[in-house]
Amino acid sequence: MEFLVSGDSATIPRSRWLMAHVLIVFAFLYLPIAVLILYSFNGEGVGGFPPRHLTFDWYRTLFQDGPIWDSVFNSLQVAFAAMVISLTFGVPAALALDRAQFPGKVLFRRLVLLPLILPGIITGLSLLMLFNVAGTKLSLLTIVLGHGTALISVATTEVFAGLQKLDRAQEEASLDLGANYWQTFWRITVPNLKLPIIGAALLIFTLSMDEIAVSFFLIGRDNTLPLEIWGRLRRGITPEINAVSTIIFVFSLVAIVFWYRLRVRGETREAAGTEIAEAAEGGLV
Amino acid sequence: MFSRAYKTIVTAPPLLWATVFLLVPYVLMFCYSFWSVSAAQAIIHSWDLANYKKLFQVDVYWQTLLRSMWIAARVTIFSLVLGYPLAYFLSFYAGKRKDLLYQLVIIPLWVSYLVRAYAWKTILGSDGVMNTLLQYVHLTKHPLEFLLYSPFAVVLTLTHIYTPFAFLPIYAALEHIPRNLVEASHDLGATPVQTFWRVIFPLSIPGVVAGATFAFVLSLGDFLAPLLLGGPSGIMISNIVVSLFGAAYNWPLGAAISLCMLLLVVSLLFLSERLEKKWSFS
Amino acid sequence: MAFITSSAASITTAESPTKSTLLSIRNVAKSFGKNVVLREISLEIGEGEFLTILGESGSGKTTLLRIIAGFESASSGEVWMGEERLDRQPPYRRRVNTVFQHYALFPHLTVEQNVAYGLRVAGRPEAEVASRVAEALEKVRMTAHAKSKPSKISGGQQQRVALARALVNRPRLLLLDEPLSALDANLRRQMQVELKSLQREVGIAFVFVTHDQEEAMVMSDRIALLRSGELEQIATPREIYSQPATAYVAQFIGHTNLLQGDVRQGVVRVAQSESLSWPAQVPDGQVLFSLRPESIQVVAAARPGTPGRVRVRSRLLQQAFHGATELIRVECPGGLVLTVRTPSGAGIQKEVDLEFSPASVVQVRPSPGRN
Numbered sequence: 001m002e003f004l005v006s007g008d009s010a011t012i013p014r015s016r017w018l019m020a021h022v023l024i025v026f027a028f029l030y031l032p033i034a035v036l037i038l039y040s041f042n043g044e045g046v047g048g049f050p051p052r053h054l055t056f057d058w059y060r061t062l063f064q065d066g067p068i069w070d071s072v073f074n075s076l077q078v079a080f081a082a083m084v085i086s087l088t089f090g091v092p093a094a095l096a097l098d099r100a101q102f103p104g105k106v107l108f109r110r111l112v113l114l115p116l117i118l119p120g121i122i123t124g125l126s127l128l129m130l131f132n133v134a135g136t137k138l139s140l141l142t143i144v145l146g147h148g149t150a151l152i153s154v155a156t157t158e159v160f161a162g163l164q165k166l167d168r169a170q171e172e173a174s175l176d177l178g179a180n181y182w183q184t185f186w187r188i189t190v191p192n193l194k195l196p197i198i199g200a201a202l203l204i205f206t207l208s209m210d211e212i213a214v215s216f217f218l219i220g221r222d223n224t225l226p227l228e229i230w231g232r233l234r235r236g237i238t239p240e241i242n243a244v245s246t247i248i249f250v251f252s253l254v255a256i257v258f259w260y261r262l263r264v265r266g267e268t269r270e271a272a273g274t275e276i277a278e279a280a281e282g283g284l285v
Numbered sequence: 286m287f288s289r290a291y292k293t294i295v296t297a298p299p300l301l302w303a304t305v306f307l308l309v310p311y312v313l314m315f316c317y318s319f320w321s322v323s324a325a326q327a328i329i330h331s332w333d334l335a336n337y338k339k340l341f342q343v344d345v346y347w348q349t350l351l352r353s354m355w356i357a358a359r360v361t362i363f364s365l366v367l368g369y370p371l372a373y374f375l376s377f378y379a380g381k382r383k384d385l386l387y388q389l390v391i392i393p394l395w396v397s398y399l400v401r402a403y404a405w406k407t408i409l410g411s412d413g414v415m416n417t418l419l420q421y422v423h424l425t426k427h428p429l430e431f432l433l434y435s436p437f438a439v440v441l442t443l444t445h446i447y448t449p450f451a452f453l454p455i456y457a458a459l460e461h462i463p464r465n466l467v468e469a470s471h472d473l474g475a476t477p478v479q480t481f482w483r484v485i486f487p488l489s490i491p492g493v494v495a496g497a498t499f500a501f502v503l504s505l506g507d508f509l510a511p512l513l514l515g516g517p518s519g520i521m522i523s524n525i526v527v528s529l530f531g532a533a534y535n536w537p538l539g540a541a542i543s544l545c546m547l548l549l550v551v552s553l554l555f556l557s558e559r560l561e562k563k564w565s566f567s
Numbered sequence: 568m569a570f571i572t573s574s575a576a577s578i579t580t581a582e583s584p585t586k587s588t589l590l591s592i593r594n595v596a597k598s599f600g601k602n603v604v605l606r607e608i609s610l611e612i613g614e615g616e617f618l619t620i621l622g623e624s625g626s627g628k629t630t631l632l633r634i635i636a637g638f639e640s641a642s643s644g645e646v647w648m649g650e651e652r653l654d655r656q657p658p659y660r661r662r663v664n665t666v667f668q669h670y671a672l673f674p675h676l677t678v679e680q681n682v683a684y685g686l687r688v689a690g691r692p693e694a695e696v697a698s699r700v701a702e703a704l705e706k707v708r709m710t711a712h713a714k715s716k717p718s719k720i721s722g723g724q725q726q727r728v729a730l731a732r733a734l735v736n737r738p739r740l741l742l743l744d745e746p747l748s749a750l751d752a753n754l755r756r757q758m759q760v761e762l763k764s765l766q767r768e769v770g771i772a773f774v775f776v777t778h779d780q781e782e783a784m785v786m787s788d789r790i791a792l793l794r795s796g797e798l799e800q801i802a803t804p805r806e807i808y809s810q811p812a813t814a815y816v817a818q819f820i821g822h823t824n825l826l827q828g829d830v831r832q833g834v835v836r837v838a839q840s841e842s843l844s845w846p847a848q849v850p851d852g853q854v855l856f857s858l859r860p861e862s863i864q865v866v867a868a869a870r871p872g873t874p875g876r877v878r879v880r881s882r883l884l885q886q887a888f889h890g891a892t893e894l895i896r897v898e899c900p901g902g903l904v905l906t907v908r909t910p911s912g913a914g915i916q917k918e919v920d921l922e923f924s925p926a927s928v929v930q931v932r933p934s935p936g937r938n
Contacts, residue, residue, distance in 0.1 A: 018378065021370045028367070028445065029393045032404030035414055039407065093299035100292035108300060111307045117499065118550055119506020121523050122543050125530060126310030129317060129540070149306040152299070181291045210397040212509060217530065226399050233403060233513065242407075245400040256395045260388050468638050469671035471658040473685035473736065483688070487675045566674035566718065 033249055040242035058243040068244065071228035078144050078224055079208035085148030086204050087197065090155025095189075097156070098163045116153040120213025123150050128217040139220035146214040151207060155200045162196030195262055202259045206252060311547070317540035326534055336541035346525065346542070353521040356440055357505040363444040364451035364500040365493065372452050372492075373485075376459035377467075387456070394449040402513050405442045409433040409514070434516025442510045447503055451496035458492025459485070490564040498557040502550050522546065589614045589772050590635070590653070590740060595644035597630055597796075604630045606796040607644065612740070612774060617766050619775045619783040621819075622793035628776045631793070632742050635774065636665045648739065664733035665742040669749065670725045672717040678728050679704070679713040685736040703735040706765070723754050730762075734769060743775045747782065759785050780820045784808070792816055794934075815934035817857035822894070824863075824905050826856040826928070840901035845877050845925040855933050860894065860908035862927035866920045876922045881905065883917050897921070 041054045062068065093112055097105070115123050127146050136142060170192070174184040190197075212226045219227055225248075229241060321331045340346045375386050393401070408414045411428035419425045431437055462485060470480040508523035515521065522542065529539030590612040597605040605627045612618050622628040633639045635646060637658030646654040653661060664685070672681050682703055686696045704710045707727040712720055717728070726746055733741055743762075747755045763786050766773045777783055783790045784804045791801040800812040811817035814825055827838040830851050837843040872878040881897035884904065893911050897919050898904050907921060 015378075018370055018374050022374045025367050025371050025448070026389065029390070029448065032401050032408060032445065033393065033396060035408055036400065036404045039414075089299045089302045092295045093303075096292070096296040096299060099287050100296050102292075102296055102300075104300075108303060111303050112299070114307070117502055117554065119503065119508075119523060119546065121506060121508055121526060122547055122550075125526070125539065125543050126314045127306065128530070129313040129536070130306070130310040133313060145306065149302070152302070181288060206395055210395075210399070212399060216527070226397065229399060229403075241403060245397070245403065248397050248400055252396045253392060256392055257388060260391070264384065463671070465667050465669065465671040466673060468636075468658070469665070469667055469673070470684070470688075471638075472636060472663075472665045473688060473732065474659050475684070475688040476659055479688050483684075484673060484675075564675075566716070 036242055037246045037249070040239070040246045042239065042242075058239045062240050062243045062247075065240065067223075068225070068228060068240075071223045071225045074140060074222050075209050075225040078140055078147060079205045081144045082147035082151055082208045083201050083204045085144065086151040086155045087201060089148070090152045090200070091159050091193075091197065093152065093156045094159035094163060097160060112156055113153050115150040116157070120150065120211070121217070124214040124217035127214070131218070137220065138218055140222050142218040142220065143215050143224065146218045147208045147211055150211070150214050151204045154204050154207065155197075158196045158200035158203070159193055162193045166192050195265070199259050199262050202255055202262075206255045206259075210248075210252075314540045314544055314547075317537050318544045319541075320537040322535050322537055328536065336538045337545075339538060340542055340545065349520055349525055350522045350545075352436070353505055353523075356436060356443070356519075356521065357501045359440050360443040360447060360504040361451075361497050361500040363440070364448045365455075365497060367444070367448045368452035368496060369455055369493065371448075372456040372459055373481075376456060377485075390449055390452055398446060398509065401446060402442055402510050405438065405445065406433065406513055409438055409441075433514060434519065436515065436519045438514040438516075439510050439519045439521070442514055443504045443507060446510070447500040450499045450503065454495035454499070455489060455492040458489045458495075462488050487564070488566065491561040494557050494560045494564070498553060502553055506546060506550070587614050588612070589616075589648065590774075591647040592631075592635075593645045593647065595631070595634060595641045595646060597627070597634065597639065597642050604796050605634075605641075608793075608796075608798050609644075610791055610798065610801055612772055615770050615772055617763070617773045617775065617786060617788045619777060619787040619790050620793060621777060621780060621783045621790050623778055623819075625795065626793040627796040628778075628793050629744060632665075632744055632774065632776050635740075636663060636742055637661055662739040663742060664736055664738040664740075665744065666726075666729045666733050666746045668744045668746065670717075670729040670746075672725055672728060672732070674717055677714050677716055678709060678720070681717070681728055682732045682735055684732060689736075699735050703731040706734070706768075707731045722749055723758065726750070726758065730765070734771070738771065740772050740774065743773060745777055746775075748777070748779075755782075762786065784820070790820075792819065794819075799934075810929060811857055811931055813932045813934045814855055814857070817929070817931050822860050822906055822908070824858045824860065825931075826858060826903075828854045828856055830854050837901075837903060840879070840899040840903035842900055843877060843879055843903070845928075847925065849930065855931050857929045857931045858905075858923065858927060860906045861892075863905065863907045863921050863923045865895075865907065865909045865913065865915070866922050868916075868918065868920050870920075873922060876924050878920065878922050881919050881921055883915060883919050886915060895919070 040058055041056070096102075097109055102108075124146060127142070127149065131138065131142055166189070171184055171188055174188045175181075179187060210226055211224070212230065215224055215227055223231065229244065232238060232241060317328075318336055319332045319334070321329050321333075321335055323329050340350075371390065375383055375390070379386050406413070409432040410416065411430065411433065413433070415432060416425070416428040419429070420427075466484055466488075467480055470484045471477075475483060505521075506523050507521065508527055511519045511521040511524050512527075515524075523546075526539050526542050526546075529535045529542070588611045592608060592610050592612075594607045594609055595605060596603075596607050608627075608631060620628045620631060630639060634641050634654070637654075637656065641654060645652060648662070653663075673684065676684070679700060683696050683700045686699060691699075701710070704713055707730055709724060709727050709731065712724060712728075717725055720728070726749075729746070747758050747762075750758060759782060762773075762775075775783075775786065787804055789801060789803055790807050792799040792807065794815055800807055800816050802810070807816065808820055811820065811823075817823045817825065826843075828835045829838055830836075830847060830849050830853075832851065833846055833848060835845055835847045835849070835854070835856075866878075868880075879899050881899045883895060884898055885896040887894045888911065891911060892908050893915070895907050895909060895915060896904060897907060905921070907919075909915070
């Protein structure tokens with residue numbers, strides 16, 4: 001049921017202050033991004049107002065920048081590997097939380113979900129100490145392990161939510177019809193979890209590409225993209241950074257819109273069913 | 286319904302991973318915090334509370350911790366002030382555009398943190414957009430120094446980053462409120478303003494608590510924004526920890542401070558969970 | 568002797584039977600986009616009357632209620648309360664209160680605080696609030712649960728709290744949106760009686776929305792039957808039952824037999840069963856009649872026919888036990904199937920002799936999609 005129905009004046013007056021507030025907040029949220037994009041075309045370089053000499057120069061420089069592309073390649077490898085690890089351990093974790101009882105379950109749940117809210121450096125530091133004691137050299141591998149650990153919680157939460165929506169009866173029916181647990185898992189459970197898993201994968205990939213706090217401590221010789229940018233920022237701002245940031249923004253935008261559409265599609269199918277049922281009960285009309 | 290084997294197969298790998306990569310590191314950190322470092326940069330297993338004493342006795346450490354908490358508190362308040370009306374508008378007034386607006390709010394969330402923090406640097410610098418704009422329209426004659434390399438810049442940037450984090454749980458809580466409660470309140474004679482304070486706000490409190498917790502905990506542990514924009518007066522506790530693991534080589538002390546942060550975060554989470562439960566009525 | 572078969576009743580007993588008019592709905596129509604939900608409804612509600620708006624889902628009954636409450640606004644038409652235009656006011660200014668279908672009790676407030684809500688919002692002094700709330704809780708027998716939260720009390724109890732919460736504000740009109748639909752059958756019957764006596768006690772006009780025709784008959788002073796956004800008939804329960812205006816009304820309320828008749832020179836002949844005929848003062852042509860199952864008697868085969876009554880011998884098809892009565896389905900010569908209600912206990916043979924009086928037959932207007 002819609003609260004503000006068709007904007008009828010008889011019901012609720014729209015508040016002007018509220019709308020103004022909303023516009024200000026959106027402006028605040030998008031200002032830096034707008035500036036970044038705008039200035040990536042600025043001939044005069046970083047800062048200064050107003051921007052002059054609009055040019056593609058910085059993008060050209062960017063394309064010829066070797067180290068940046070190396071770091072991009074590294075980040076992609078890491079993100080992909082982290083995605084695989086997070087899903088491989090995160091999906092069973094969600095299943096375990098949903099279906100199994102075992103000693104230490106509460107501690108396990110908290111441990112798994114902790115990296116989600118804990119400041120990244122704590123996760124990074126603790127893993128650094130682990131690798132130090134184990135004598136492991138820092139490299140892309142250690143970063144992969146770090147990202148994987150930190151992002152398992154993303155996979156677990158998404159899949160767990162998906163499991164709540166899953167009708168237990170479907171799996172029971174499958175077992176009843178003669179399929180064993182393994183078959184039921186692949187034929188019934190996983191297809192139903194398709195949307196949450198894809199959504200989680202997308203999210204994990206995007207988060208890994210942008211990850212700094214954990215990576216900071218576990219970096220070896222090879223840089224990931226954020227750390228490469230970070231290094232340059234320490235040495236001084238170059239307008240190239242604006243260009244690479246704009247590109248990152250565009251990719252993130254595409255990824256997140258896609259993720260959202262996926263989610264909405266999953267929910268809408270289900271919400272539509274409920275709405276129809278309610279309407280049929282004679283609620284609205 | 287699920288066999289023993291199924292449950293074991295499903296539980297064992299994640300449990301193993303969590304033990305090796307989550308539990309053991311924390312335990313290690315715990316141990317490190319009681320050790321110390323020698324002049325030759327070797328780790329001594331001294332097993333004492335020296336590091337903790339240092340944390341609370343040496344000015345720069347506990348003062349930075351307090352400053353970090355104060356910055357985090359300000360970020361939390363601003364994020365709530367910005368985020369709550371936004372969530373309220375989307376949930377109750379946005380109608381058909383609700384979906385689109387929601388996407389617009391979460392998009393900045395996933396655009397690289399580094400990118401956004403860097404963008405503020407461009408804006409706030411003495412040669413930056415803000416200053417040159419102000420001078421261009423003759424509002425100021427000289428660049429405003431406090432804009433960058435100050436706690437102000439850190440609070441501003443972190444508010445920018447964490448407002449969507451505060452928004453999300455508040456929006457979820459507001460969406461959960463059955464609309465017939467709002468109708469019932471109107472039916473009984475309450476104006477929209479009265480309805481907000483008597484019905485909508487109380488029922489949204491769990492969301493507010495969750496949002497505040499996210500904003501506070503995440504800002505407290507932030508080290509990028511202070512490093513990029515904080516300057517000497519904007520240093521936060523995480524920066525100290527980072528340097529202790531870097532140039533100022535003292536892992537045990539760093540571990541001790543990290544552990545304190547961990548404990549602080551965990552107790553805040555615990556507190557916030559209790560509060561949420563107290564204020565949830567379904 | 569010519570017998571007069573009752574002619575089709577008029578749609579409305581336009582004025583309410585009680586003293587004065589409280590609410591006047593004038594040509595109210597409502598569409599949601601292209602979907603027309605209400606088509607020009609006009610009716611009046613009298614002071615202290617118990618009016619039920621009855622209809623299937625999709626009939627528009629809930630929408631009409633929401634327009635009166637103020638949660639929807641009409642696409643056209645007006646709603647007047649006394650000398651004031653009600654539809655121009657927001658819901659929180661109307662002297663109308665609603666009992667919602669799922670009660671809509673505030674989960675974060677106790678029973679007492681829920682009931683006190685309207686009074687507190689209006690700024691009434693605490694002493695007055697306390698006494699009025701106590702009185703209202705007494706009336707619905709929920710005093711013992713005053714300090715409980717809604718999640719801790721049963722559905723029936725929640726419903727009573729919702730009632731108290733609405734009535735404590737002394738509205739001029741109380742709207743009830745299918746309040747009993749979530750209750751089980753026995754509790755429902757009990758609440759019907761309680762609601763009716765409560766209404767008598769407080770003397771406020773009640774507008775009750777339901778899809779359950781039995782409920783409507785039991786509780787109402789008048790029933791307004793809606794179908795696809797139009798008002799089929801508005802009349803007292805007895806009138807609507809014995810003088811249905813259309814085939815739809817006749818079938819919606821209670822059971823009936825619809826008979827397609829051919830009238831020629833004052834004599835009706837039932838299309839499917841030529842042996843069924845009786846004299847009627849109705850103009851020639853095709854006419855539709857309604858005959859209630861209880862108006863048909865099963866008579867002993869040996870008994871001679873009563874003059875003036877129509878008699879037919881039929882074949883038993885089906886028998887259904889309904890407690891005090893039985894509903895039997897029989898086939899008449901020519902193929903016409905009739906439903907007959909007869910007291911239980913009397914043995915029914917394979918051949919059933921039936922009798923009915925032409926006075927029980929009511930002419931009805933055909934309803935599109937129903938014959």
